[in-house]
Amino acid sequence: MKAPWHFESPSFSRDLRFLQEYSVIMAIRPLPSSLTGDDVVCYSPKLLAIEGVWQNVDPLDYDLPLFMIQIIIIVVASRALDFLLRPLRQPRAFAEIIAGIILGPTLLGQEHGFGRTIFPPQSILTLETAAHIGLTYFIFLVGVEMDVALLRRAGQKSMAIGVVGVVLPFGVGSATAFALRSLVSEAMDSVPFFLFFGVANSVTAFPVLAHILAKTKLLNSEIGRICVSASFVSNGIMWFIFIITLSVAEPEADPLSSLWITLSYVAFLIFCFVCLRPIVLWQLQRIPEGQPASDFDVCLLLSIMMLAGVLTEAIGFYSVSGAVFFGLMVPDGPIRVALRDKMQDIVAGIMLPLYCVTSGLKTDLRTINEDWKLAGVLVLISVLAAFAKVVSTFIIAVMYTMPLSDALTLGFLMNTRGIIALLILNIGRRKGVISEESFALMIMISLFMTAVATPVITYLQRPFRRIVGYKRRNLQRSKPDTELRVLVCVHNTRNVPAIITLLEISCPTKRSPIFIYAAHLVELAGRTPTLLIGHSSEGDRRRPMGISDPQGQADHVFHAFDNYEKQAGGVSVQTLSIISPYSSMHEDICNLAEDKHVTVIILPFHKQQTVDGGLEPINASLKMMNENILAASPCSVCILIDRGLSSRSRLSRDERFSHHIALLFFGGADDREALSYCRRVIENPTVGLTVVRFVPADKPAGSPAHSPATISIVTGDGEEGKLDEEYLNEFRVRYAGNESVVYAEHVTSNAVETVSVIREMGDTHDLYVVGRSQSEEAAALTSGLTEWAECPELGPIGDLLASSDFAMSVSVLVVNQYVARPPPAGGHAAGDDGGHRTPLQRLMSHVNPRSLATAADAGMPQAAARI
Numbered sequence: 027m028k029a030p031w032h033f034e035s036p037s038f039s040r041d042l043r044f045l046q047e048y049s050v051i052m053a054i055r056p057l058p059s060s061l062t063g064d065d066v067v068c069y070s071p072k073l074l075a076i077e078g079v080w081q082n083v084d085p086l087d088y089d090l091p092l093f094m095i096q097i098i099i100i101v102v103a104s105r106a107l108d109f110l111l112r113p114l115r116q117p118r119a120f121a122e123i124i125a126g127i128i129l130g131p132t133l134l135g136q137e138h139g140f141g142r143t144i145f146p147p148q149s150i151l152t153l154e155t156a157a158h159i160g161l162t163y164f165i166f167l168v169g170v171e172m173d174v175a176l177l178r179r180a181g182q183k184s185m186a187i188g189v190v191g192v193v194l195p196f197g198v199g200s201a202t203a204f205a206l207r208s209l210v211s212e213a214m215d216s217v218p219f220f221l222f223f224g225v226a227n228s229v230t231a232f233p234v235l236a237h238i239l240a241k242t243k244l245l246n247s248e249i250g251r252i253c254v255s256a257s258f259v260s261n262g263i264m265w266f267i268f269i270i271t272l273s274v275a276e277p278e279a280d281p282l283s284s285l286w287i288t289l290s291y292v293a294f295l296i297f298c299f300v301c302l303r304p305i306v307l308w309q310l311q312r313i314p315e316g317q318p319a320s321d322f323d324v325c326l327l328l329s330i331m332m333l334a335g336v337l338t339e340a341i342g343f344y345s346v347s348g349a350v351f352f353g354l355m356v357p358d359g360p361i362r363v364a365l366r367d368k369m370q371d372i373v374a375g376i377m378l379p380l381y382c383v384t385s386g387l388k389t390d391l392r393t394i395n396e397d398w399k400l401a402g403v404l405v406l407i408s409v410l411a412a413f414a415k416v417v418s419t420f421i422i423a424v425m426y427t428m429p430l431s432d433a434l435t436l437g438f439l440m441n442t443r444g445i446i447a448l449l450i451l452n453i454g455r456r457k458g459v460i461s462e463e464s465f466a467l468m469i470m471i472s473l474f475m476t477a478v479a480t481p482v483i484t485y486l487q488r489p490f491r492r493i494v495g496y497k498r499r500n501l502q503r504s505k506p507d508t509e510l511r512v513l514v515c516v517h518n519t520r521n522v523p524a525i526i527t528l529l530e531i532s533c534p535t536k537r538s539p540i541f542i543y544a545a546h547l548v549e550l551a552g553r554t555p556t557l558l559i560g561h562s563s564e565g566d567r568r569r570p571m572g573i574s575d576p577q578g579q580a581d582h583v584f585h586a587f588d589n590y591e592k593q594a595g596g597v598s599v600q601t602l603s604i605i606s607p608y609s610s611m612h613e614d615i616c617n618l619a620e621d622k623h624v625t626v627i628i629l630p631f632h633k634q635q636t637v638d639g640g641l642e643p644i645n646a647s648l649k650m651m652n653e654n655i656l657a658a659s660p661c662s663v664c665i666l667i668d669r670g671l672s673s674r675s676r677l678s679r680d681e682r683f684s685h686h687i688a689l690l691f692f693g694g695a696d697d698r699e700a701l702s703y704c705r706r707v708i709e710n711p712t713v714g715l716t717v718v719r720f721v722p723a724d725k726p727a728g729s730p731a732h733s734p735a736t737i738s739i740v741t742g743d744g745e746e747g748k749l750d751e752e753y754l755n756e757f758r759v760r761y762a763g764n765e766s767v768v769y770a771e772h773v774t775s776n777a778v779e780t781v782s783v784i785r786e787m788g789d790t791h792d793l794y795v796v797g798r799s800q801s802e803e804a805a806a807l808t809s810g811l812t813e814w815a816e817c818p819e820l821g822p823i824g825d826l827l828a829s830s831d832f833a834m835s836v837s838v839l840v841v842n843q844y845v846a847r848p849p850p851a852g853g854h855a856a857g858d859d860g861g862h863r864t865p866l867q868r869l870m871s872h873v874n875p876r877s878l879a880t881a882a883d884a885g886m887p888q889a890a891a892r893i
Contacts, residue, residue, distance in 0.1 A: 092149050093156070099144060100383045101376060103129060115480045117237040119444050122379045123473060126386015135387070145387060157384045158345070160377025161449065163369060165346040166331050168233060169353020170365055172258060183426045184252050187419050188259025191440045192228045194418045196267060199411035200224035206403050221271040222454040226468060227411035228267075230260045231444025234476060238442060242483055243617055249432050249487075252423075253439045260440065265350065268450065272343050283342070290341040295351065297337075302330055303355045310361050319364035327361065344453060378445070385448050385469065388455070393463040401467050408471045415441050435486045442479045443472035499844040500662040501702040504625055506538055510706075513543045513619050514628045515604075517644060519582045521630040523672035524837065526590050528628065531685055531793075532703075533710035534596035541598045543622055544587040545615070546580050548605045549645070608647035612654035620660045626703075627659055631667040631828065640830050641667075653819045656798075656842055662699055663842045665820060667828045671793060671837040683714035683766065688791040690784065690823060691719045692804040693750040696797030699843030701757060704795060708767055716768040716791065719754065720783070720807050723775035746801040777810045781826065789836055796823045798842040 078085075085091035107121035107128075128134060135141040145153075200220040235257050244250040273287040309326060313319055334352040335345030356362065394401050416437035423433035451468055454460035460468070504510060510532075514525050534540040584601045591599040606614050619627055632648035633641035643649075656663055689704050691697050701717070708715050761767045774780045798821035800808055811822035820828055824840035 086143060089149065089152055092144075092146075093152055096144065096149065096153060097376065097380070099129070100125065100379055104379045104383060114477075115238070115241040115484070116477060117234045117444065119234060119378075119382055119448075120473060120476055122382035123386045123389075123448070123469065125379075126383035127389050127391065127469075128386070129383065130387040131390045132392065150384070150387070153380060153387075154384055156377065157381035160373055161381045161445070162331075162335055162345050162349045163373045164378045164381075164445065165449075166349040166353045167365065167369060167373065169350040170356045170362055172232070172261075172354060181255070183423070184255035185259055186422050186426075187252065187256040187436065187440065189263060190418045190422055191230065191256065191415055192260045192263045192267070195228040195411040195415040196224040198414040199227040199407055202407045202410055206407065216459065218271070218274060218454075218457070218459040221267075221274065222450060222459050223407065223468075224411075225264065225268050225271055226447050226450045226454075226472070227408055228260075228415065229264050229443065229447045229450065230257045230440050231442050231446050231476075232257045232261055234442045234444030235439060238439065238480055238483065241480065242487060243613065244435075244483075244487060249435055249439070253436060256419075256436075256440060261446075264446075265347070269343065269347065272347070272453070287342040291338070291343060291347075294334075294337055294341060294348065298334065298352060298355060302334065302352065306330065306355065307357060310357060310359060313360055317360065319359075319361045323361060324364050324368055327356065327365070344449075346449060382445070382448065385452055388452075389466045389469045390462065391466055391470070393466055400463060404464060404467050405471065408468070408475075412441050412475060431486045435483050438479050438482050438486075441475055443476050447472045499625065499660060501626060501699055501706070502843065504702075506706065506709075508538070510534075510538065510540045510626075511543070511622060511624045512540055512626055512628060513545060513615070513622065513624045515545050515547050515615065515630065516583050517547050517630055517648070518579050519586075520634055521668070522583055522586045524666060524668035524670075525628060525630070526586065527672040527685075528666060528793075528839070529590070529597070530594065531687070531707055531710060531713055533706055533713075534594060535709070536596045538706075538709075539596040539598065541600075542587070542591075543600050543602060543618070543624065544583070545602045545604050545618070546583045547611060547615075548580075548603060549608055549611075549647070608645070608651050612651050612658060615655055616658045616660055624661050626662045626664055627655065628664045628666060629655060631665055633667075633828075635669050641828065649817070649819070656819055659842075659844065662844045664703075665824070665840045665842075667820075667824075667838040667840070669835045669837045684712040685793065686714045686716070686791045687793045687795060688716045688718060688787060689795045691717060691750075691754070692797065692800040692807060692823070694746055694797055694799055694801035694804070695843045695845050696799045696821070696841055697801075698750065698753050698797075700795045700797045700839075700841040701753065703839075703841060705757065705760075708761065708764070711766070714766050714768075716770065717757075718783075718787070719769070719771045720780060720804065721771050721773045722804060722806060723773055747803045750801065774807055776806060777808055777822075780807045781811075784823075784826070785834075789834055791836055794827055794836055794838045796827065796838065796840055797821065798824060798840050 086095065103125040104118070104122040107125050108118050111121050111124075129145065131141070135145065200223065203220050203223050235253065239250045239253065244253075269291060270288070273285075273291075306327065309323060310319070313323065331349055331352050334348035336348075338348030339345050356365075416434075419437035419440050420433045423436050424430065428436070448469070451460060451465055451472070455462070455465045501510075512529070512532075514529070516522055516525065529540065529542065532540060580603060587599045587601055591597050602618075604611060604614050604618070615627065618624075629652050631641075632645065632652060633643050636642050652665060687704065687707060689700055691701060704715055704717070707713050758769060772783045774783060798819075800822070808822040811826055812818065815822060815825040817825045817828060820838075820840045824838060827834065827836070827838045
């Protein structure tokens with residue numbers, strides 16, 4: 027008769043150690059008829075609470091209710107810490123690991139009631155199983171969102187930073203650990219330990235890095251683009267080193283097993299590319315163009331991913347290595363959007379925190395006190411490896427002529443740790459390569475490296491250092507013979523023809539060129555961080571990070587602007603993709619405009635024309651985004667309401683011109699900005715301009731004005747009116763006798779008469795140009811229109827022209843002038859510190875409040891200035 031405990035597994039000793047570690051309570055049950063009498067089946071009877079509390083049964087004695095309670099506690103604790111640490115801009119993984127340490131044996135786990143009730147040893151197996159499944163899904167999503175093509179497109183700078191940022195810290199960490207092995211315990215005296223320690227100190231956690239870049243608003247900068255590319259390169263090298271490390275990390279393995287494991291993994295990669303990838307491509311090609319991926323496609327892909335994980339587990343690697351490489355093979359398209367939408371909330375919100383918290387639960391900081399010598403050596407080695415990474419990145423960046431502060435920022439960014447480092451340490455602990463004390467200490471070192479990154483980067487990249495002040499923030503201050511920088515925003519291909527037509531009307535020439543930043547705006551759902559991707563050539567069109575473009579919108583947008591640049595003279599175009607949630611996209615647009623010294627931002631209206639001539643909303647969030655840009659923009663803003671601007675010119679009394687533009691002038695800073703735009707337009711010989719000025723009835727038309735050759739210093743009431751008179755008279759004198767300019771004045775006394783005049787103008791023009799706000803003197807002419815406004819961000823006249831009740835099918839350009847904040851009473855003008863203003867105060871002077879009572883030049887307070 028055989029012994030009651032019989033294991034057929036050859037690794038009995040390892041299984042026994044596992045059972046002893048987790049104190050799994052096993053029970054013997056009657057054998058099913060399919061098993062022989064010699065077999066013994068062992069499992070836990072505490073799976074489901076089938077009796078209930080009314081039968082004096084504690085639900086926490088059963089695995090499933092206990093697991094649910096554990097998830098609740100983990101999610102609540104991690105989210106609470108994330109909320110508390112939000113002012114410090116720390117990544118969520120940081121808060122989740124801290125939550126695990128608090129819940130673990132370091133703090134709350136010492137309480138016998140809490141530790142044995144909520145996190146008993148026998149429940150850790152279930153918790154870790156769910157956590158590893160969540161980690162596998164997360165690593166798969168990381169692979170899906172990584173762009174392999176970006177590795178090929180990475181420039182020499184990113185490639186050098188990525189390679190040196192991994193190889194040098196790995197070499198320094200491994201070599202130092204080997205050199206100091208005799209000073210500490212025998213736990214360090216092994217090749218696998220050196221390799222694991224070197225990999226853990228050389229890794230760059232891309233998810234955490236992207237979070238920090240998004241929080242510090244550096245994704246739309248040169249640093250962000252270089253850092254993303256370099257991190258892709260470093261992660262590719264890191265995974266290669268990690269595979270070799272895993273192949274030699276089995277303490278009891280046969281000497282030749284490492285070779286067989288490596289060869290098997292190479293065979294697995296070949297199998298993925300030869301067999302699995304064609305199956306995936308064949309299935310995804312069946313998705314109709316423009317249609318989302320079905321549930322069957324998503325389930326099929328996840329099943330194949332699980333198969334890849336099983337194969338890598340069978341080889342001797344962990345399932346995450348198969349998941350990440352299979353994720354890299356997922357092609358761009360609707361499947362990526364479906365995977366992100368269907369998986370990211372549950373994976374990033376619940377399952378991934380389980381892994382971070384379970385890692386914290388296994389971290390007992392009390393063990394560090396047992397051997398201070400080992401702790402000191404590990405800290406020294408980690409500091410040397412981090413120093414090597416920061417310094418090597420800094421030197422390479424300086425060699426490529428990056429500023430010192432940017433180069434140092436890049437070094438700290440590349441030194442961030444996160445989920446990948448946590449994975450490496452957990453694998454080393456499971457394989458017995460890393461001791462409990464070393465594991466706890468290295469977890470804390472990784473947390474410290476990540477925590478210190480954000481404050482240092484925020485200090486090095488302070489806003490008043492990043493923002494370079496420039497004066498030409500509006501068209502009125504721009505000289506006619508200088509380059510005009512324009513940021514045009516495009517949501518889809520329907521926005522492109524009208525915007526290109528507007529740019530053509532704006533008369534770019536070699537003497538007065540236009541530099542266009544064409545930004546394709548893509549809404550980003552989920553938790554993937556904000557991205558700004560620059561496209562330097564027609565071949566550089568692949569959308570990174572798993573952002574799908576199922577209808578090919580981006581390619582059409584970029585090609586249209588590329589063709590316009592080739593055909594037009596005096597035009598330079600740089601195409602970009604801003605990938606961000608609409609709730610925060612205005613920040614990225616305004617930061618880009620500030621960094622590029624843009625003079626005007628052109629936005630499409632949140633509605634587009636229908637077949638019957640009406641306007642229908644594209645997305646309700648676009649309206650709020652436009653309002654946020656108007657409030658925070660560092661320069662002037664134009665909103666284009668397209669009603670066929672790119673089509674042939676409408677019937678007109680003068681067929682000499684291809685386009686006929688009408689400016690409705692009421693007075694105020696925005697109307698003067700609109701007139702400044704028309705001054706540029708009138709240089710185009712194919713454009714005819716009609717300036718219609720609305721004069722209040724109590725002010726006679728053609729009233730005298732100041733000499734246009736002087737600058738009048740005006741104080742008190744009527745300042746805006748005198749500014750308007752001066753600017754209008756200068757315009758009239760300059761273009762007197764110009765046959766392409768028609769000037770007319772209409773005296774009106776209320777909004778009804780104003781609307782009547784505009785209705786009489788009809789559809790004889792292609793484009794109406796209006797200011798967003800009018801002066802206080804002209805308020806009576808638009809009173810009552812604001813109360814009924816459907817789109818108040820357009821102003822009363824803009825909303826009137828865009829209204830579906832207003833029977834006109836003419837495109838409208840609503841202009842909002844950037845007006846700087848006036849200096850405080852008794853203070854100094856902008857640009858004059860007076861020995862008292864800090865750099866932050868100088869920065870705040872660039873904020874864009876809407877105040878019609880200020881002068882156009884913040885450097886000339888209380889002055890009426892003329893260009």
